Amino acid sequence: MSSLGHQLTTSVLVVGSGASGLRAAIEVAEAGVAVVVVTQRAREDAPASAAWDHAEWAPAPARPGDTGERHLADTSRQSRLPAASPSERIAPRAAAQPIEGVEPRGRRPDRTDSMSTTRLTGPDLHRALRVRVRQLAIPVLPHVYVTRLLVDNGTVFGAYGFGLVDGSRYLVHADAVILATGGHTRIWRHTSSRRHENTGGSLRLAAEAGARLRDPDLVQFHPFGLIEPDHAAGMPLSDSARHAGGVLLNNLGERFMTRYDPERMELSAQETVARASYTEIQEGRGSRSGGVWLDLSHLPGDTVLARLPHLHRTLLELQMLDITRDPVEVVPTACISLGGIWIEAEDHSTDVDGLFAVGEAVGSPHRPEEDSLSELFTHGRITGRAAVEYSATLTGPRHSPAATRAAEADVLRLVAAEGDHNARALQRAVRRLITDHAGVVRDEAGLVAGLTALDEIEARTADIGVHIDIGGFSDLAHAYDLRSAVLAARATLQCARERLGPQGCHHRSDRPGAAPALPDAMVWSATTGVRRTPLWPAPTGITEPWRDASDDAGPAV
Structure with a gap:
């Protein structure tokens, strides 16, 4: 270096x-x-x-x-x-x-005239x-x-x-x-x-x-993330697609939102749609690639082109797919x-x-x-x-010369690391772990299993190798990204375990009871773990609209 x-x-x-x-x-x-x-x-x-x-x-x-x-x-x-x-x-x-x-x-051309210009x-x-x-x-x-x-x-x-x-x-x-x-x-x-x-x-x-x-x-999980190609995987499609009349289908050709919110269907709250898609996939009614289909082909082609020109052009470029004729595979994506x-x-x-x-x-x-x-x-x-x-x-x-020396020593130690494990491979392991155990729907057994698996991954991080080459120092950055991902994953799993019931986009299949009127925040630190703390008191006139808003989420999956 x-x-x-x-x-x-x-x-x-x-x-x-x-x-x-x-x-x-x-x-x-x-x-x-x-x-x-x-x-x-x-x-x-x-x-x-x-x-x-x-x-x-x-x-x-x-x-x-x-x-x-x-x-x-x-x-x-x-x-x-x-x-x-x-x-x-x-x-x-x-x-x-x-x-x-x-x-x-x-x-934007896909916004209605009633909105601000x-x-x-x-x-x-x-x-x-x-x-x-x-x-x-x-x-x-x-x-x-x-x-x-x-x-x-x-x-x-x-x-x-x-x-x-x-x-x-x-x-x-x-x-x-x-x-x-x-x-x-x-x-x-x-x-x-x-x-x-x-x-x-x-x-x-x-x-x-x-x-x-x-x-x-x-x-927040957006319900319409692309599955492919790899370089665009996870990219969310605009909500304009469902407002234009797009429908979600499983591998049986069913418009499955009838099971989860028959009144609003695809126009339900984002987290409700994401949970519905997740459930269809988990129960074996998803696509082979692990998604569901967003279909606009039943709409007049001129309507799709007029209301969703950007989406139409993007999918032609990314997948050679014409949304006026063919559905696109989508999956809930962390947004x-x-x-x-x-x-x-x-x-x-x-x-x-x-x-x-x-x-x-x-x-x-x-x-x-x-x-x-x-x-x-x-x-x-x-x-x-x-x-x-x-x-x-x-x-x-x-100033603190000791703090500066410690920061420098940490970088030099990683530059010299010659272990057997690859930081990028371990990052992928963290992503699989969090997706499987702390995804759209969670439960106690999965969160406990996730923490156990994370311990194993963290143990392997002590034996990573960092390789500096003509491409620069990206491998050193991956090593620090891995350290960040492990800490963020641990905080995520531990706080998810402590959260008592549904709250916003957090859904526990094993704790389906209603969320408290004013839920607590989960505060985490590396030294004390998780502590509950009250949220700021709600101002006058907000608590009731917030409670009313809970009805907008639709039925729990």
């Missing part, structure tokens, strides 16, 4: 270059405070999840009469959780505040944020893998990592660190995340630094991490002084799709502002 390194000092370090991370960095820079962004991606790379292609953002409520309370009730209908934290209550108001250089434009898609918003980052001359360091946060006596003072191309080391000293590195959906076999992202790195970095995690067992790093809701601070987190890295109730980008946008602003205020309270830099 190269002895040449990079040492930087800044007031705020942002780890991750997704929308929430860039929005936080912009807030810091606009306050006149020094900020640096480090990211594993290329400088101009797009967001991590294919779900972004279908998400939209508008700077103000799209429907007349929208209020903060109505927004929270809508959120609750999607998540089956009370969205009652202080930061969630201010999100609808703060989202309407514009930033220079980010203006909505255009509208001033909307940005996810990629549009990300491009606009990158433009603003360049205008503010914010340094963005690409292809940098952060291996450890540097902590001294419960206070963060920077991060350590290496370059993915040449292996050179990066030591960044900072007053405050913002983690914006995504969630952990890649620990499931079918996922919308790209191959080397959302492996749980944010959860591991925070937990190893001394922070707690909240609800890591909760993940969004609902659990993540525990934060103080008002400012996104964690248990570690100076450490903040934002975006999918944070444990938070799920937004309705049309609000998801607004959420990232708003919380990025809140987090950036909080980091600025924290940095202003410090009287001088903080």
